[in-house]
Amino acid sequence: MTHASPTPSxxxxxxxxxxxxxxxxxxxRIGGPARELVETRHWxxxxxxxxxxxxxxxxxxxxxxxxxxxxxxxxxxxxxxxxGIEQVGEGLVRVQAGHVWDEFAAxxxxxxxxxxxxxxGIPGSAGATPIQNVGAYGQEVAQTIAAVKVWDREADEIxxxxxxxCGFAYRHSVFKHSDRYLVLSVDFRLASSEExxxxxxxxxxxxxxxEVGDRAPMPLVREKVLELRRGKGMVLDETDxxxxxxxxxFTNPIIGAADFHxxxxxxxxxxPHWKTADGNVKVSAAWLIGAAGFEKGHKRGNAGLSxxxxxxxxxxxxxxxxxxxxxxxxxxxxxxxxxxxRLHPEPVMVNASLG
Numbered sequence: 395m396t397h398a399s400p401t402p403s404x405x406x407x408x409x410x411x412x413x414x415x416x417x418x419x420x421x422x423r424i425g426g427p428a429r430e431l432v433e434t435r436h437w438x439x440x441x442x443x444x445x446x447x448x449x450x451x452x453x454x455x456x457x458x459x460x461x462x463x464x465x466x467x468x469x470x471x472x473x474x475x476x477x478g479i480e481q482v483g484e485g486l487v488r489v490q491a492g493h494v495w496d497e498f499a500a501x502x503x504x505x506x507x508x509x510x511x512x513x514x515g516i517p518g519s520a521g522a523t524p525i526q527n528v529g530a531y532g533q534e535v536a537q538t539i540a541a542v543k544v545w546d547r548e549a550d551e552i553x554x555x556x557x558x559x560c561g562f563a564y565r566h567s568v569f570k571h572s573d574r575y576l577v578l579s580v581d582f583r584l585a586s587s588e589e590x591x592x593x594x595x596x597x598x599x600x601x602x603x604x605e606v607g608d609r610a611p612m613p614l615v616r617e618k619v620l621e622l623r624r625g626k627g628m629v630l631d632e633t634d635x636x637x638x639x640x641x642x643x644f645t646n647p648i649i650g651a652a653d654f655h656x657x658x659x660x661x662x663x664x665x666p667h668w669k670t671a672d673g674n675v676k677v678s679a680a681w682l683i684g685a686a687g688f689e690k691g692h693k694r695g696n697a698g699l700s701x702x703x704x705x706x707x708x709x710x711x712x713x714x715x716x717x718x719x720x721x722x723x724x725x726x727x728x729x730x731x732x733x734x735x736r737l738h739p740e741p742v743m744v745n746a747s748l749g
Contacts, residue, residue, distance in 0.1 A: 410430040410432050410470070416466055416467065419454055420457035420458075421457055421637070421639065422460075422640050425462030429449070429470065433475055434472060434474055437576075437579065441578075443470070451470045453474055456494065458517035459640055460742045461742070462715065462745065463715045463716075463743075463745035464715045466745070485586055488579055490521075490579050491576075493520045509537070509584040510533065511616050512590070512591075513530055515624075517629075524536075524560055524562075525570055526570065527562045527564070527566055531597075533591065535582075539580060542580050543581075545576040545578055547574050565740055570742065588612060590610050590615040593608055628703070638709040643722060644722075644726075645737075646676045647676070647738070648675070649675055651673065653734070657677065657735060660732065665681045680704050683704045684704050687728065688725060690703065694724060715746055723748045
């Protein structure tokens with residue numbers, strides 16, 4: 395069973411484009427110019443474009459989890475487009491890095507493969523999912539990834555990595571802060587089933603009318619996940635500025651039990667939290683932001699918190715990267731002042747920082 399895009403010989407990459415604004419290629423709609431930009435339609439073209447580049451390179455997929463500074467990128471930006479889905483074994487499905495992630499999630503539901511249905515509606519490309527160990531509504535890709543095909547630029551070697559080699563952690567992998575490695579394709583080990591994996595997220599279970607731990611028909615799970623995401627401005631919509639974002643801008647902080655006790659004392663009660671397997675506590679970043687006095691829709695220049703969800707920083711129209719970063723810094727500083735916890739950004743930063 396194969397669902398593939400044209401081969402490299404059928405669909406050639408564009409010639410390099412000089413000075414192209416990168417705001418056109420990020421969901422935050424910010425980012426200065428690239429020295430040159432090359433669009434590719436297959437990972438083999440992306441590899442060749444990087445080999446041919448003179449100077450630094452940056453690979454962009456869907457641009458949904460990145461903040462690019464106003465100075466842009468003084469090098470070659472390679473857009474990894476195109477894709478394809480292929481069944482390569484019993485319950486083993488390979489997706490090319492340039493494939494639109496939500497198209498893959500929809501394909502798995504339509505073809506009776508459970509394991510990523512709760513990740514429906516997440517913007518970006520399939521190749522970005524192992525980098526961030528993307529997760530939502532009780533699922534994360536590390537639970538189902540069987541192998542990641544990776545090009546090691548330094549060794550100039552392409553091979554399949556095991557999940558252990560990827561170093562998956564909460565919203566993290568060995569790929570996240572290194573440009574040494576390029577994800578080319580991802581193999582997922584999925585269950586052949588018309589029903590979802592056990593629902594692990596209480597809000598989703600309630601929307602489905604089931605108990606946590608129950609299963610539900612996968613098309614219904616996808617439908618309800620998309621409803622929840624739309625309600626939080628987390629499904630891309632060109633007409634809705636709440637979706638001009640990088641998704642959740644901050645990770646939920648993980649702290650020790652003693653630190654959590656201190657946070658609870660400062661807050662006058664326990665904030666929403668989850669126990670981790672190693673005995674630590676994951677605290678709701680959205681709750682911390684709200685408790686620090688930030689309301690939905692809080693603005694700083696042309697940047698603002700989403701009117702639907704305080705965890706998303708959004709471009710209200712014409713925002714610069716500097717405005718987004720200034721708003722992020724304002725939130726981080728106030729949360730740290732009030733609760734002693736420093737929030738950390740989830741998106742990859744390119745020539746950008748909170749200061």
